[in-house]
Amino acid sequence: MSSPEPAPTIPDEPTHRRGGATARLIVPIALAVLATVAYGILSTHQFRNLTSSSWDLGIFSQLAKDYAHLRAPIVPIKGDDVNLLGDHFHPILVLLGPIWAVWPSGLALLWTQALLFGISAIPIARLAMERLGSWLGGILGGAYVFSFGLQSAQDVQFHEIAFAVPLLAMSLTRLLRGRVLAACLWAGALVFVKEDLGLTVLVLGAVIALRGKQHRLEGAGLACWGLGWFILSTFVILPLLNTAGQYDYTDNLGSLLDVFLPGDKWITVLMLALVAGGIGLRSPLILLMLPTLAWRFTGTVEFYWTWYWHYNAVLMPIAAAALLDGVRGTSRWTRGVAVAASAAVTLALGSAMPLWNLARPSTWETSWRAAPAAGAVEAVPDGAVVATDITLMAQLVPEHDVQWLHGPNQRVPQCVVVDDYAFSWNGTPPRDAAQWADEQYRQDPGTYATTYDDGGFWVVCRPAGS
Known part of the structure; x- marks a missing residue:
């Protein structure tokens, strides 16, 4: 049949x-x-x-x-x-x-x-x-x-x-x-x-x-x-x-x-x-x-x-x-x-x-953090290896070599970008981003220095060539 x-x-x-x-x-x-x-x-x-x-x-x-x-x-x-x-x-x-x-x-x-x-x-x-x-x-x-x-x-x-x-x-x-x-x-x-x-x-x-x-x-x-x-x-x-x-x-x-x-x-x-x-x-x-x-x-x-x-x-x-x-x-x-x-x-x-x-009208308002965020991205030298949390990750990719600061990477970044309000910190961000970066990447104390601090964003960098 x-x-x-x-x-x-x-x-x-x-x-x-x-x-x-x-x-x-x-x-x-x-x-x-x-x-x-x-x-x-x-x-x-x-x-x-x-x-x-x-x-x-x-x-x-x-x-x-x-x-x-x-x-x-x-x-x-x-x-x-x-x-x-x-x-x-x-x-x-x-x-x-x-x-x-x-x-x-x-x-x-x-x-x-x-x-x-x-x-x-x-x-x-x-x-x-x-x-x-x-x-x-x-x-x-x-x-x-x-x-x-x-x-x-x-x-x-x-x-x-x-x-x-x-x-x-x-x-x-x-x-x-x-x-x-x-x-x-x-x-x-x-x-x-x-x-x-x-x-x-x-x-x-x-x-x-x-x-x-x-x-x-x-x-x-x-x-x-x-x-x-x-x-x-x-x-x-x-x-x-x-x-x-x-x-x-x-x-x-x-x-x-x-x-x-x-x-x-x-x-x-x-x-x-x-x-x-x-x-x-x-x-x-x-x-x-x-x-x-x-x-x-x-x-x-x-x-x-x-x-x-x-x-x-x-x-x-x-x-x-x-x-x-x-x-x-x-x-x-x-x-x-x-x-x-x-x-x-x-x-x-x-x-x-x-x-x-x-x-919602609030959706159309620019976040008070937008300007500090733009400043943080600008503070990172072009082409630098930068470790960051999730907040500015996509914004940093076009001009930088980006890695996650909580990731398994072995490379020591030139700069680290920390957002105090990022959810990956669970409400307890580091008090001193430069000190945290020195400890995280096993550098001598004072290797990382703060180059930007505004709106909860920190940019800390090593001297060029170090």
Whole structure:
């Protein structure tokens, strides 16, 4: 008995009954522009007001700087001679090199991520408007591009997953249009974004192969491509380029029993189900979430489990595509409920959402620390090896050789920048930054001298040539 043919991947009703072609052209582009500008402005205010939730922006700024100069991505912030391609497998980030060459600033990376998130809305919103009608489709497009997964990712600044979001959006919308080969080609590029995404590609290939016999070859090929790159990148390339000769994140994994607790994990699952409108659970595309959720929920790092940070960004286009697949053959009322559920998740979070900050007048005020911070950066000689905490890390990268002052580096920095308010000090910064630097880097007392002290920022330096 032959296997059943896959369900048709065309709108349930003629598209001409659901709003004009002009709306389907303009609205997705308008959403993309609006999201890009909103996310870019949010990040610009963060950058200028010295909001740094992690060191990722500094790390990726060093990577982009190296690529711009046609060098391997050696990132001293992570440690001496650390090749970032031995930390995670993300060769697609070579695309940041030309961007950095034109705009050598961490802001370039933040706006690039904002643009990538915005672009991802175009295929999602366009397909949504064709399948759901102009109003419902436009609402779903907005719910997607301003979803909690994308907002929180932009809020914690740049990460390589920014490139995965539009790739997934392009791939899954083409699959739902029946353009399987194009879907496979877009999905195939995901293996160059991050090593674990090879498993997502594997699952997508399996879904394509199992949905209909006429596409089993493409599906099987895509599955093999994803699995092959996952094995090659995780067990060969990363250990080969890693200074310790290993995959660094194995120790972050717990047991299978850890998957089910604590309760934060179930809250995340519930929120993802709602973003998919509930009805998305009937689509096999929802299975694409499993690889990401599997490594996150077996992980021992608390940030992996929650709805915040950047870890949910790659799940947002999956949820939207699953919703659009799941609503086929349903009533308009059912579709309305699904779209409302998707939008309600982010709306219910209200003031907890990062973009809400743009409505607060204080967000538009320049921090009193901005001028002292600029002075501290200026006080460091160009080209100097400088150790710093996270606050000014990204700002120092363009003109300096930066390392983390709490890191494992063996090089003795020429200058040390200390921020009394940096969270890495746990509220107890050194009373004398110069003395702390002498002790930290085993220098004779008095080797480091204070050259700048203002607004909680200290710059202490060794004499040139010492």
